[in-house]
Amino acid sequence: MKKEILRTIIYFTLTVLAVSYLIFRYFVMTAPSDFHIEGLVPAAFSVIFYSIASIHELAKCHGKYFWTAIRCSIFHPTSKVYVSLSYLLQIKTSGDNFYFLVKGNKIDQYQPVGGVFQIVGSKNIEKDWNAQLKTDKTNPRDLRFYVQASKIPEIIQWFKSEKDRETGVWREFREELIDTGVVSEEIFKTTNVEFLRTEECILKKETRFDNEKYHTLIYKVFRIELTPEQENEFNKLKNNKKFTEDYAFVKRKDIESECFDEHKKRIGQHTKYIL
Structure with missing residues (x-):
């Protein structure tokens, strides 16, 4: 279970970073380069989709005990x-x-x-x-x-x-x-x-x-x-x-x-x- 929790934390962190980048790209940047448009943006979306799918699979695998594991390992260890x-x-x-x-x-x-x-x-x-x-x-x-x-x-x-x-x-x-x-x-x-x-x-x-x-x-x-x-x-x-x-x-x-x-x-x- 410890490995699954660590993976969940990693996926969640990557999702937060990817979403933060997309907010910066679309609401802050005024003249993005091709590197952002063709490289980082698709990569950010890929990270988000992959991380969400992985977290969903982990949650489905552990059923009703998944949130319990999160509470025990992260919030009240x-x-x-x-x-x-x-x-x-x-x-x-x-x-x-x-x-x-x-x-x-x-x-x-x-x-x-x-x-x-x-x-x-x-x-x-x-x-x-x-x-x-x-x-x-x-x-x-x-x-x-x-x-x-x-x-x-x-x-x-x-x-x-x-x-x-x-x-x-x-x-x-x-x-x-x-x-x-x-x-x-x-x-x-x-x-x-x-x-x-x-x-x-x-x-x-x-x-x-x-x-x-x-x-x-x-x-x-x-x-x-x-x-x-x-x-x-x-x-x-x-x-x-x-x-x-x-x-x-x-x-x-x-x-x-x-x-x-x-x-x-x-x-x-x-x-x-x-x-």
């Missing part, structure tokens, strides 16, 4: 960015359309089952991206860290490649629901998971943590396909009690308003991504 790369699981009971949430263990709110992906293999983000880790002692490989904005395009490309990182969603499901005894391990020996979409919040202005200016949050959203037996397990929980200190069953309107139980219980902002 040294800004501190908090990065979180995670997944969310949509668990919904059929018929009544209740969404199942769990109580967050770091923030006093209810949110979808899920969490940050983890590094696998020998990937060293501290060395590769000069990242500052934001992890706890029990999860040292979590993909939650700080970097300079100039590294964001490379991080996005790496994340999309799925190389050297966790790709499954079973770990958090087990930790939050089975290991805690919320649902039966026997009934949830296997689960079918459907990928729904990716939700991104890139270079969002934030000052939640010390010295950071922006957040870059990427969520992979999945839906758990419940078998009749598994759905019955969740229905038993719901019929027994719609919310406890460990979990809650909420409606769409609750998620949209980010609260339930007469505004006493908070729902995390990112929960809307499972709707």
Whole structure:
């Protein structure tokens, strides 16, 4: 990506120089020589057309991330960015359309089952991206860290490649629901998971943590396909009690308003991504 950004800067600079020359030629010069008329003018137009076409091809190649790369590399290269790369699981009971949430263990709110992906293999983000880790002692490989904005395009490309990182969603499901005894391990020996979409919040202005200016949050959203037996397990929980200190069953309107139980219980902002 760095080479493409450098090329873009070069093309843009050449275009500005060529346009500046043409303005000078047609609005300032009164008696241009043949060298200008037959040499420099055609050359300037050629530079403009070639540069614009090249920038267009680069933009088309990188799609929606092209402007992100420009922002990160040119406008905010040294800004501190908090990065979180995670997944969310949509668990919904059929018929009544209740969404199942769990109580967050770091923030006093209810949110979808899920969490940050983890590094696998020998990937060293501290060395590769000069990242500052934001992890706890029990999860040292979590993909939650700080970097300079100039590294964001490379991080996005790496994340999309799925190389050297966790790709499954079973770990958090087990930790939050089975290991805690919320649902039966026997009934949830296997689960079918459907990928729904990716939700991104890139270079969002934030000052939640010390010295950071922006957040870059990427969520992979999945839906758990419940078998009749598994759905019955969740229905038993719901019929027994719609919310406890460990979990809650909420409606769409609750998620949209980010609260339930007469505004006493908070729902995390990112929960809307499972709707």
